Amino acid sequence: MRLVLFALFLTASFFSFGQIPGLHQHPAERAIRFPDLDSLLTLTADLHMHTVFSDGSVWPDIRVQEAVRDSLDAIAITEHLEYQPHQSDIPHPDRNRAWQVAEKSARPYSLIVIRGSEITRDMPPGHSNAIFIEDANKLLRDDPVEVFKEARRQGAFTFWNHPNWIAQRKDGVATMTGLHRQLIADTLLQGIEVVNDVTYSDEALQIALDYNLTLIGTSDIHGLVDWQYKVPEGGHRPVTLVFAEEKTPDAMKKALFERRTAVWFDNTLIAREREMLPLLNACITVEKAWYNGDSPVAYVTLANRSDAHFVLENLSGYTLHEHPDIVLLPPQSSLTLQVKTLEMKEDFLLKFKVWNAVTAPATHPVVELPVALDRG
Ligand SMILES: [Zn+2]
Ligand SMILES: [Zn+2]
Known part of the structure; x- marks a missing residue:
């Protein structure tokens, strides 16, 4: 419940487009x-x-x-x-x-x-x-x-x-x-x-x-x-x-x-799922992913090629080293997340609910981002 309230708080403040810092x-x-x-x-x-x-x-x-x-x-x-x-x-x-x-x-x-x-x-x-x-x-x-x-x-x-x-x-x-x-x-x-x-x-x-x-x-x-x-x-x-x-x-x-x-x-996208999922997958992509040394904390750089300042809720099953479960992804830019995968992986799936996208009343889509790790 607290997570939802936190997300709603962020979402509610987010929807006032002009008030987002930066x-x-x-x-x-x-x-x-x-x-x-x-x-x-x-x-x-x-x-x-x-x-x-x-x-x-x-x-x-x-x-x-x-x-x-x-x-x-x-x-x-x-x-x-x-x-x-x-x-x-x-x-x-x-x-x-x-x-x-x-x-x-x-x-x-x-x-x-x-x-x-x-x-x-x-x-x-x-x-x-x-x-x-x-x-x-x-x-x-x-x-x-x-x-x-x-x-x-x-x-x-x-x-x-x-x-x-x-x-x-x-x-x-x-x-x-x-x-x-x-x-x-x-x-x-x-x-x-x-x-x-x-x-x-x-x-x-x-x-x-x-x-x-x-x-x-x-x-x-x-x-x-x-x-x-x-x-x-x-x-x-x-x-x-x-x-x-x-x-x-x-x-x-x-x-x-x-x-x-x-x-x-x-700052909100509204579409049927048929259009929303391909659009979100075009907007948000994994640019690169790697481990530093033998620590199983994966660095994953996400690119946002759209004007949307995305409000993402992490549903991946892994916690993040620098973020709570909510991540703000700024427009036309990239952001590196640190994902605690607990063991070294060849690949894994990041999943985010996109709070500032709507596919039906009070329904927000989930974007899935396959991550393949660079080794070495
Ligand atoms: Zn009219
Ligand atoms: Zn008119």
Whole structure:
């Protein structure tokens, strides 16, 4: 129990990203970086954002510049279809205009700019994003189901936005409705935001697992990314990690339909086990391992090739010479552990529960790291 409390204490203090000592990153290091998997690319994407073309505060080229600074692979421009508060100042009969401006300003970069729209309705169905659409104007339909059908006709990937939004769910609990069940059954809805802006929803994660929906995390940024996520202080925007065969819009769309995603939010990874375990094994690797002389205390250097500041609980069955059962593994760096193996081993297994990774509500994955010792 004390172990659990200790871990929870560390985890709880850890989840306040900006408060971790030593975690402050320099502006040059703001790029969001996670390693590729064995056979798939790990693409970073923010699939929900606004500009002055709906209720955002910036011109679309600023969204592109922010994404370039974060080294994102893709963004989706998703203006509200039905909510246009700046329309008297910025009339734009063509609802594709924000995407056109962003796409043009992104041409010098390798950033993919995806055309999208936010379908903005009362609950149910609440708000949803259709991305990879062909023409936003054709989505202007009164009947909400007809909008989803038009999006599907255009080949869009569609996800449920902020199902936990307090303006539409007073208790903050994402809850399925009959209309959502119908949209899913009719293949009109494929994903759900488990993270929107600064909120995370265990209930949305459970809905995703129950209904086989793609896990999505987005900024839904209206103001500035740097201010909202305290980037100068070491914060980061939420993104969806998309595990794609190549960096193209088609490969990304295919990966989204096949539910190959993880969410990176406030120093926490959220994914199904199917994606989480390969991702953790790509992030955390054993760089080298050796014994000094004839002491059976093994030195094991772990490398962390990701932005996550991992909170690891040692489940290996061996105690550590310099750590209690909790080990903090800083981002983009390496750490040498001293493992008391009691006898000289050729190899052994390190096992850690990863407290800042979530595969289901209150469920944290275990990463296994085979260690082979250098002798001599
Ligand atoms: Zn919304
Ligand atoms: Zn939005």
